[in-house]
Amino acid sequence: MPKKLGKRxxxxxxxxxxxxxxxxxxxxxxxxxxxxxxxxxxxxKLVTIAINSYQDVVKVKKQVKNAKGDTVKADFTNDGPKKxxxxxxxxxxxxxxxxxxxxxxxKSAYKTRTKDIxxxxxxxxxxxxxxxxxxxxxxxxxxxxxTQILRLxxxxxxxxxxxxxxxx
Numbered sequence: 001m002p003k004k005l006g007k008r009x010x011x012x013x014x015x016x017x018x019x020x021x022x023x024x025x026x027x028x029x030x031x032x033x034x035x036x037x038x039x040x041x042x043x044x045k046l047v048t049i050a051i052n053s054y055q056d057v058v059k060v061k062k063q064v065k066n067a068k069g070d071t072v073k074a075d076f077t078n079d080g081p082k083k084x085x086x087x088x089x090x091x092x093x094x095x096x097x098x099x100x101x102x103x104x105x106x107k108s109a110y111k112t113r114t115k116d117i118x119x120x121x122x123x124x125x126x127x128x129x130x131x132x133x134x135x136x137x138x139x140x141x142x143x144x145x146x147t148q149i150l151r152l153x154x155x156x157x158x159x160x161x162x163x164x165x166x167x168x
Contacts, residue, residue, distance in 0.1 A: 002041075003034050016042055021095040023147070024129070025121055028166030033151065036165040040147045043167075046093060047129055047146045049086050051137065054130035056080035083126070090122050097121045129167070 005012050019039045023029050024046070031039070058080045066072050079087060099120045101110045117123055129146075137143045145168075152162040 003038055005034060005038065017093065018095055020046065020093070021097055021121060023165060023167065024094070024125065025097045028164055030152070030162065030164050032155075033149070033161040033163050036149050036163050039165060040149065042093070044144055044146050046090060046125070047133060048143065049089055050125040050130040051134045051143070053083045053086035054126045054134070056083040087122055087126070090125060091119060094121055 005015070007015060015035070016038055019029060019031060019035065020042050023039060023043055029036075029039075056079065057077045060076045060078050061073050062076055063071050064074050096119055099114050099117065101107075105113075114120070133146055148166055148168045150164045150166070152164060154160065155162045
């Protein structure tokens with residue numbers, strides 16, 4: 001049975017949704033052990049969803065207009081039905097974190113870099129985590145175990161057991 005974490009269900013679900021998104025975006029978070037255990041369970045399920053569907057793509061030919069105004073056939077890769085369903089499940093369970101602008105990056109450079117990416121966290125799930133953990137699953141023959149909890153000790157003030165939860 002999942003822990004209630006001292007919150008109402010809507011607050012608890014929002015907290016977990018935010019922490020799972022932060023974990024997947026940054027690779028690690030610092031939180032209490034009870035929250036980390038809840039976040040770990042959700043994050044591992046979401047990574048498994050991405051692993052099971054990331055290779056489902058469909059090649060499509062479309063007619064598009066080029067710079068001269070002529071109609072030209074172009075090849076595109078779209079999500080297959082399995083990957084599209086997985087993408088929508090991930091979007092429902094994660095907060096849409098946007099790509100941060102670099103410290104010395106101009107506004108126009110930032111716009112051109114992020115022009116094609118509408119949901120960066122979802123793209124990171126399919127393009128970075130899914131291939132990495134699928135290869136690990138294939139070579140070791142075992143799925144799961146994508147996260148690790150490193151205990152830090154008690155927090156000063158309320159003596160809550162703190163830890164770092166990170167993707168491995």
